[in-house]
Amino acid sequence: MSIAQNTETAARLRCIFCGAAPDCAGQDFRCTACGDLLEFVFPGWISDSPAFDPAGLKSLWLNRRTSRNPLDQSGVWRFRELLPHIPNPEEHVITLREGNTPLYRLPRCARATGVENLHAKHQGLNPTASFKDTGMTVAASSAHQGGFRWVACASTGNTSASMAAYAARGNMRSLVLIPDGKISWGKLSQSLDYGALTCQLRTDFDGCVRILNELVRQKPVYLLNSVNPYRIEGQKTAAIELMEQLAWEPPDHIIVPGGNLGNSSAIGKALLEMRELKLISRLPKLSIIQAYGANPFYRSVREFGGKKLEPMTADTLATAIRIGNPASWKKALRVLQATGGEVEEVSEVEIAAAKAEIGADGIGCEPASAVTLAGLKKLRRSGFVKSGEAVALILTGHLLKDPDFTIKFHRGDLFAGTGDAAEAVQAKSLQHAPFVLDADLGAVIAAVDAAERNS
Numbered sequence: 001m002s003i004a005q006n007t008e009t010a011a012r013l014r015c016i017f018c019g020a021a022p023d024c025a026g027q028d029f030r031c032t033a034c035g036d037l038l039e040f041v042f043p044g045w046i047s048d049s050p051a052f053d054p055a056g057l058k059s060l061w062l063n064r065r066t067s068r069n070p071l072d073q074s075g076v077w078r079f080r081e082l083l084p085h086i087p088n089p090e091e092h093v094i095t096l097r098e099g100n101t102p103l104y105r106l107p108r109c110a111r112a113t114g115v116e117n118l119h120a121k122h123q124g125l126n127p128t129a130s131f132k133d134t135g136m137t138v139a140a141s142s143a144h145q146g147g148f149r150w151v152a153c154a155s156t157g158n159t160s161a162s163m164a165a166y167a168a169r170g171n172m173r174s175l176v177l178i179p180d181g182k183i184s185w186g187k188l189s190q191s192l193d194y195g196a197l198t199c200q201l202r203t204d205f206d207g208c209v210r211i212l213n214e215l216v217r218q219k220p221v222y223l224l225n226s227v228n229p230y231r232i233e234g235q236k237t238a239a240i241e242l243m244e245q246l247a248w249e250p251p252d253h254i255i256v257p258g259g260n261l262g263n264s265s266a267i268g269k270a271l272l273e274m275r276e277l278k279l280i281s282r283l284p285k286l287s288i289i290q291a292y293g294a295n296p297f298y299r300s301v302r303e304f305g306g307k308k309l310e311p312m313t314a315d316t317l318a319t320a321i322r323i324g325n326p327a328s329w330k331k332a333l334r335v336l337q338a339t340g341g342e343v344e345e346v347s348e349v350e351i352a353a354a355k356a357e358i359g360a361d362g363i364g365c366e367p368a369s370a371v372t373l374a375g376l377k378k379l380r381r382s383g384f385v386k387s388g389e390a391v392a393l394i395l396t397g398h399l400l401k402d403p404d405f406t407i408k409f410h411r412g413d414l415f416a417g418t419g420d421a422a423e424a425v426q427a428k429s430l431q432h433a434p435f436v437l438d439a440d441l442g443a444v445i446a447a448v449d450a451a452e453r454n455s
């Protein structure tokens with residue numbers, strides 16, 4: 001089975017490497033000529049055509065927020081002029097009203113980093129609590145429109161949770177391949193409740209991807225990993241919505257975590273397209289942050305000038321980004337270079353500390369999201385980000401996705417007995433361990449008084 005392109009839409013598929021423009025994609029979403037990734041391009045976009053009048057589009061998108069149409073209520077589909085068209089949307093679009101996520105100021109983090117104008121766009125406030133929903137609504141709708149019974153993904157937990165939910169809403173069966181023992185219970189529990197066939201494979205994420213790629217070549221199963229270009233299109237909308245929230249005045253920097261590198265590619269693609277359509281007048285620098293133990297892209301850029309990427313065996317407590325062979329690295333490299341962004345790597349302790357600091361601002365996120373703040377601190381130290389500049393962090397997942405990590409950190413157990421124990425001492429002041437007390441008023445008052453003295 002192949003996935004047909006809709007001829008009514010202006011969107012066309014194109015290979016990012018050889019430029020081949022297939023009429024339809026194979027089930028692995030790879031170019032049949034050279035094997036590289038495909039992307040959507042929009043040859044019909046002409047920036048001075050009335051259909052793409054920037055002021056007209058901006059007010060159309062804003063007005064849709066008050067509509068009762070489910071498509072308009074979605075923070076993805078209300079930007080549908082910049083997405084591939086799904087025919088018969090009433091029948092095929094699967095939406096949980098994703099997107100429409102808040103943009104918050106982070107006052108404490110702003111003081112700690114010396115960046116006064118610091119915002120966080122919280123993609124963890126999507127329906128399944130991660131940014132994956134914005135891409136999933138588009139790609140799952142495309143699977144539905146293609147008549148697929150089964151959809152599948154390999155995942156570190158968030159893609160699987162999202163896919164399982166959208167498949168259930170669209171009456172499709174879903175197959176989840178996840179690394180056994182290496183995803184958080186919160187994420188695993190979501191795919192169980194949403195009714196996915198969940199297979200915990202005795203391998204890592206990259207091993208799950210290998211099996212899945214073989215599977216989709218043999219069975220009529222629709223691939224929902226971020227090599228699927230529909231996912232990337234949906235994930236673009238986070239950047240469009242961010243610009244809308246900033247009154248179309250781009251920040252100087254956007255900072256994202258890097259795992260499989262689909263999200264950075266999507267946000268970068270949106271920035272370039274918005275500039276092309278004159279929706280924004282200049283490009284923010286898009287910087288990508290990885291964990292030390294899962295840093296193949298950082299090493300690719302810093303050691304090899306982006307000429308090659310050496311896969312590695314990844315390891316980090318930020319399990320969402322425990323990825324050693326990122327599929328979309330070439331797409332991410334292109335947007336990194338086009339926007340003049342930077343790559344950084346951060347330690348396990350830096351990630352845990354940054355997570356608690358975001359939490360202390362009353363926002364909270366999962367460990368992989370916190371690499372953004374940890375990365376910002378390093379980019380401030382290197383002088384790449386200046387104090388007067390405006391910065392937006394993309395928080396990708398909700399705090400409650402991985403409560404184990406949070407509880408262990410605050411109890412002081414996260415790094416106990418590991419090589420990071422000495423460095424972890426620096427993060428002690430951020431820990432708020434729970435107290436176990438007798439059911440006694442005096443004991444509680446003593447705890448409050450002690451906390452007051454220490455604050």
Ligand code: F0G
Pocket residue numbers: 130132154155156157158159160226257258259260261262263264320321366368369396397
């Ligand atoms: N943050 C979170 C919370 C994630 O779940 C992921 C990826 C990323 C950041 C990195 O995004 O892969 O587009 O560079 N999670 C995937 C998953 C791989 O299977 O849930 P990326």
